[in-house]
Amino acid sequence: MAKHVLRLVAVAYVLLLLVLPVAVIIWRTFGDGLGPFVEAMTSPSAVHAFKVTTVVAGWAVVLNTVFGVGTALLLVRHEFPGKRLLGALIDLPTAVSPVVVGLALILVYGRFSPVGGLLESWGIQVIFSTPGMVLATVFVALPLVVRAVVPVLEELGDEQEQAAHTLGASRLQTFVRITLPGIRWALGYGVVLCLARSLGEYGAVAVVSGRLVDQTQTLTLFVEERFQNFDQPAAFAAATTLALIAVVTLLLTKLLRPKDRSDGN
Amino acid sequence: MTAITVRPVRRPAGGTAAGLGVAVLYLSLIVLIPLAAVVWRSADQGPGYFWRSVTTPDAWAALTLTIGASALVALINLVMGTAIAWVLVRDRFPGRAVLDTIIDLPFALPTIVAGLVLLALYGPQSPLGINLAYSRAGVVLALMFVTLPFVVRTVQPVLLELDTEMEQAAASLGAGPFQIFRRVILPNLIPAMLSGTALAFTRAIAEFGSTVLISGNLPFKTQVAAVNIFGQIESDNTTGAAAISTVLLAVALVALITLDALQRWGSRRG
């Protein structure tokens, strides 16, 4: 009896808090057929927002993947003073409010700061432009790849890498032929999480982008701007698109999650 | 053959130093220097100014609302998160795997979309007839949404690893179901429950996107700290924004240090 009550409570909680709200928005979006959805998502502003999102998220994922794999190797395979500190600093972004991320970047790279002023004199505008949005996205998604790869690298051990060395493989060859295949599922998991976080970032990007419609507007900013301007169909269509991306992400991570996979074959 | 070559152990040192250099530079340019700039800016005009910025009526109201709502949400998660983890691990019913997957939805769903979907179900046009828009309950609802996975995902693995023989031993010694839960299971879960709660709390005080639409951002009523900071940045009061940001960072730091201590406590107890 107690078991059934608990089950009912848990399912109802998740249903009311997560499932129904998302279902309602999908229903509202597609309630009048695909027409309004297609129309809303093919408007020039929506298409542009989609492009901006893709560019910013693409850069952030590439940068964080390279940094993430490198740092994970550093943390697992090398010894150096301050290793614990580096490990702790990697997690710092998870504790920072997205708005504070935006503020922090404005203070350093904004036009009125020394660094930002210098960059501006070289013709590089960071804040209210793509580089700033990439920086903000990199910041919020920074720990994801590192945290996905580190445990798998630890579990993998370094014997296979040593074996490759004794067989004549260089460091690069060992990395490409042995280490990378060993961590591929975890890396895939980390990259998918990183991509989802990057596509969906709102607060930090809202601050550093200046929210310039048709210029620095990402899909998440488009949702908010359209909603505030009483264009509910467009807001719902964009939100549904993002929600569907989130669902795909969930299924992908389910597929890739290291603990759910026994072996790499 | 008497040649003796003396060298300190430093085989991978060259590669390590270069890699470490790049990693630290990346981290510094994107995370550390900007965050230091926030703290630096908040102290820019002296402690008096800092204090006045934090205690302006609207900023103070936003801070107290944020911390209060976050504490309430953390508590709700402590109970509901543990209950959901329990159901996921110990209960068997059709759809359990789907439920398990859905738990991570808040991690994958953009926060602004989370706010919008909540507004669709619990807003003025609610099909259920429940309107929580522009109320503090709406803020709490948004925070509940984005923090749902934390306790579930920290408690679940511990519960999975928990040896059921321990419970059978307790039962053989005459303990009833409630006693087993209270005396055997709960003590083993508490460290994970508390660290999940601490994570949920730090996430809640930092939250911005999901509260933007549903709260209406009414100063003194539903405006959370992050939204207040956003407003100050928009009106070019970066020093004030930095002051409130520093308070948020400090609260998060305290929560994380507590979390670290809890985890050590937990691992010591094995």
Next chain:
Amino acid sequence: MAIEIRDVNKSFGTTPVLRDVSLDVAAGSLTALLGPSGGGKSTLLRVIAGLERPDTGTVRISGVDATRLSPQRRNVGFVFQHYAAFKHLTVFRNVAFGLEIRKRPKAEIRKRVMELLELVHLEKLADRYPSQLSGGQRQRMALARALAVEPQVLLLDEPFGALDAQVRKELRAWLRRLHDEVHVTTVFVTHDQEEAIEVADTIVVLAGGEVVQTGSPVEVYDNPANPFVMRFLGPVTELGGSLVRPHDIEISQDPVEGGSPAVVSRVVRLGFEARVEVEIDGREAWVQVTREQADRLGLEPGDTVHVRPLPGARSLALAV
């Protein structure tokens, strides 16, 4: 000499693991590094392979100073205790790895790999993944992989340590035969004296990070350099203040010249041999005799017998 090691020292932190180790390994030999765990034998093997750098000292392989060479450039074959199989590659690709790195033509790789797989009796499993192999099969694959690059020396770290007793015995005999076929200079690490004696033609005893003794199995067994080596290589018992092998003791019912009286406390029959436990002047000792001998002497607990070392038996005086 295939391998010349001179004055090698190595510490991990403040713990010395190798102290002034000098060692020559003859070309074509099959050498065992034998010693208790923590004696430094695995570290020495890793120093030869270049997986560890010595703090001081030199390592020469085939006359070339290899001390500063990375493992990648030493051309040694190394077989790890836990196989270090490349989990994402098939048996064939595992063995082909070193040849692919060396960019050999495809046809040549195929031919060489199949030859090696035949040598290790894995030719039918070429397309399997390591997870589909047994422990012994994985170990043989690791051996073929190490041999594929035609190494100057083959190094094996506790090659049979992770296998169960039966497979271990089979692989030992097989390794001996393989070495007779391939003739590559081979060094293997073991803590099992029986394994060292059975397989190796040279035994190097390492303890406390130092080379204690080097010699053929017979030399090391019969002329141990000190009580430690004697104890480590086989059973010993104490007789008249000396260490003696229990099978080197004569037991008789009548007093003999140079013998001491002893009281039998227990007779344990173990298959074809018997273990006679005796007490001599209040000290415990034991004698290994054949079962037939034990029956002929009709030994019972409480009997008084006379024991002495066999003529020509090796014994080591114990410092008191």
